[in-house]
Amino acid sequence: MKCLFPFLMCVCLQVAFAQSPSYSSKNKKAIAQYELGKRFLALRKFNEAIFCFENASEKDKHFVEAYIALAGCYRIVRDDSKVKIYLLTAFSLKPNMPENVYEYFFLASLLMKEGDYKNAAMYLNQFFSYNPADMRIIPSAKRMQANCQFAQQALKKPWQFSPELLPAPLNRFRNQYFPSLTADGQFLLFTVRNPTGMQEQEDLFFSEKMNKKWSEPQQISVRINTKENEGAASISGDGKTLVYTYCTPKNGCDLYITKKVGREWTQPESIGSQINTHLWESHPSLSADGRTLYFASERMGGFGKEDIWKTEMDSSNYWSKPVNLGPSVNTADSDYTPYIHPNSTSLYFSSRGWPGMGGADLFKSEKMADDVWSEAQNLGYPLNTYADELGITVATDFSVGYFSKDVADNQGRYVSRLYAFQVPENMKSFTKCVYLKGKIVDDSTGLPLKAKVELVNLQSGKAEQHVYSDGTNGAYLLVVASRKNYGLFVSALGYMYQSLHIDTAEQTNANKEGFDIRLKAIKRNANAVLRNLFFETGRYTLDSTSRTELGKLAKLMKDNKMKIEISGHTDNVGATQENKLLSEKRAEAVYLFLLKSGIEQERMQFKGYGETKPLEENITESGRQSNRRIEIKILN
Numbered sequence: 001m002k003c004l005f006p007f008l009m010c011v012c013l014q015v016a017f018a019q020s021p022s023y024s025s026k027n028k029k030a031i032a033q034y035e036l037g038k039r040f041l042a043l044r045k046f047n048e049a050i051f052c053f054e055n056a057s058e059k060d061k062h063f064v065e066a067y068i069a070l071a072g073c074y075r076i077v078r079d080d081s082k083v084k085i086y087l088l089t090a091f092s093l094k095p096n097m098p099e100n101v102y103e104y105f106f107l108a109s110l111l112m113k114e115g116d117y118k119n120a121a122m123y124l125n126q127f128f129s130y131n132p133a134d135m136r137i138i139p140s141a142k143r144m145q146a147n148c149q150f151a152q153q154a155l156k157k158p159w160q161f162s163p164e165l166l167p168a169p170l171n172r173f174r175n176q177y178f179p180s181l182t183a184d185g186q187f188l189l190f191t192v193r194n195p196t197g198m199q200e201q202e203d204l205f206f207s208e209k210m211n212k213k214w215s216e217p218q219q220i221s222v223r224i225n226t227k228e229n230e231g232a233a234s235i236s237g238d239g240k241t242l243v244y245t246y247c248t249p250k251n252g253c254d255l256y257i258t259k260k261v262g263r264e265w266t267q268p269e270s271i272g273s274q275i276n277t278h279l280w281e282s283h284p285s286l287s288a289d290g291r292t293l294y295f296a297s298e299r300m301g302g303f304g305k306e307d308i309w310k311t312e313m314d315s316s317n318y319w320s321k322p323v324n325l326g327p328s329v330n331t332a333d334s335d336y337t338p339y340i341h342p343n344s345t346s347l348y349f350s351s352r353g354w355p356g357m358g359g360a361d362l363f364k365s366e367k368m369a370d371d372v373w374s375e376a377q378n379l380g381y382p383l384n385t386y387a388d389e390l391g392i393t394v395a396t397d398f399s400v401g402y403f404s405k406d407v408a409d410n411q412g413r414y415v416s417r418l419y420a421f422q423v424p425e426n427m428k429s430f431t432k433c434v435y436l437k438g439k440i441v442d443d444s445t446g447l448p449l450k451a452k453v454e455l456v457n458l459q460s461g462k463a464e465q466h467v468y469s470d471g472t473n474g475a476y477l478l479v480v481a482s483r484k485n486y487g488l489f490v491s492a493l494g495y496m497y498q499s500l501h502i503d504t505a506e507q508t509n510a511n512k513e514g515f516d517i518r519l520k521a522i523k524r525n526a527n528a529v530l531r532n533l534f535f536e537t538g539r540y541t542l543d544s545t546s547r548t549e550l551g552k553l554a555k556l557m558k559d560n561k562m563k564i565e566i567s568g569h570t571d572n573v574g575a576t577q578e579n580k581l582l583s584e585k586r587a588e589a590v591y592l593f594l595l596k597s598g599i600e601q602e603r604m605q606f607k608g609y610g611e612t613k614p615l616e617e618n619i620t621e622s623g624r625q626s627n628r629r630i631e632i633k634i635l636n
Contacts, residue, residue, distance in 0.1 A: 025063040180235050394427065453490050
């Protein structure tokens with residue numbers, strides 16, 4: 001709509017001045033001032049023109065044409081408050097002016113910016129009643145009309161919204177915005193404009209939560225913050241990957257990426273020409289595992305202005321060709337500031353194209369299938385207002401949301417502050433998630449390891465995500481969607497992989513801190529429990545959900561020339577001899593699978609131990625479940 005304004009300004013003034021000299025005023029002095037103002041305006045001497053038109057209106061308080069001319073002049077010099085005053089005055093004197101049809105649209109747009117939806121709708125209806133000739137403005141007017149209708153209904157259905165200013169030492173800058181959080185909610189990243197007060201530019205700052213209190217904000221890194229603009233950033237769930245917007249006067253805005261090793265960030269690099277174009281790329285949002293990136297771009301192939309796109313990192317760590325999220329998310333207007341929740345299915349973003357409260361509103365869309373999204377849902381009033389709402393972050397457990405808001409300081413200047421609020425039900429997702437956080441170390445030495453942590457959906461056999469632990473401290477963090485059955489496989493070069501079973505079907509809020517994992521070096525007598533092998537009760541037929549574990553075991557055998565014992569174990573329920581036979585048959589089932597996978601017979605042996613080697617006491621169901629297992633042990 002902005003590109004139409006200069007054109008319409010000229011049209012409105014031309015229409016106003018092209019009318020018959022039969023003015024609403026009969027005051028000759030007023031008319032003389034009005035005519036003089038027209039001549040100054042033709043010379044683009046706006047201040048002189050305004051002076052004359054104001055003289056004309058003072059000499060005749062009912063001079064409608066003078067008020068229309070003043071509104072046009074003040075629109076050119078961008079004084080919206082006076083545009084509104086003079087248009088309201090003109091229409092109060094003469095409500096029906098089809099010759100000034102576009103002024104109704106302009107007045108409606110100004111009233112929308114103040115949240116006066118009822119009167120904005122009235123002037124829009126009058127605008128349409130005059131059948132405006134210029135069709136270029138019709139789409140914008142129809143969107144505004146839809147916004148008026150939506151807003152008036154939304155005002156009748158407000159939800160409980162009590163945003164709280166994030167406490168000191170946060171919010172110590174004049175302007176801070178675009179918050180981004182790690183999945184555990186302990187690391188807050190945000191953009192600061194003009195942090196030193198010396199130069200009008202943006203930098204990235206962070207704060208860490210320690211003992212439930214936020215630390216003093218610090219610059220993210222001298223490698224990242226420069227004399228140019230760095231802002232609108234996103235951090236992965238584990239806090240080890242950062243993508244941010246880097247803008248220069250020469251090249252515009254592109255996306256850059258950096259990795260965290262220990263406490264230091266690597267030298268940032270352009271994310272690559274597959275994503276960055278000669279146009280505008282900004283507002284990145286990383287998935288929890290850092291391998292899917294959502295961002296806003298003006299690139300070709302979209303639906304209008306800025307659109308939201310998605311790219312994924314392949315197994316070779318290259319980003320794929322970006323895919324547009326489609327018409328359920330993007331519109332012919334601006335759609336930007338995406339935030340993908342750690343559950344990888346809930347997308348929050350700002351849009352000017354969907355019906356809303358005016359300006360840019362916040363919306364949510366749910367991923368229904370690969371590249372299929374639900375239609376954007378407005379997050380409602382009072383989170384959304386007639387002002388611009390740009391960017392939101394929602395905690396992993398959907399308890400708290402974070403956003404920035406412009407407020408007036410004690411001197412009447414607008415400043416941007418960070419806020420938190422309790423997330424209502426309409427903003428939550430049916431896909432809940434939890435996170436696992438801990439360290440991966442060598443079982444013998446306790447030294448940290450760089451290991452791959454892979455999460456596999458056992459039903460589909462698909463690896464849904466993977467992360468790597470930090471080799472300097474062993475730390476890792478992994479987000480797990482609830483209501484699913486997962487295998488967690490942890491592997492490092494020269495070590496036995498560890499297999500863990502994670503069933504989140506009944507979990508809704510069970511984050512696990514201190515979920516440490518110890519890996520055993522590949523050597524004689526090293527053993528591992530295969531927690532993702534499943535048999536029918538009392539039988540030795542392998543369930544289909546065991547195929548991932550079996551494949552991992554076969555690969556381990558192919559990559560390492562070792563001889564193993566496959567041992568079966570049971571709990572103490574049932575007859576001892578039957579348990580021994582069952583455990584042996586189950587071990588044999590694994591042996592036969594490996595044999596079919598090409599593992600030589602002489603490298604394997606199997607044995608059933610029944611209930612003789614329990615890991616835990618058989619007095620609880622969880623203890624008995626732990627004792628029902630298949631183990632492997634390296635013989636040489």
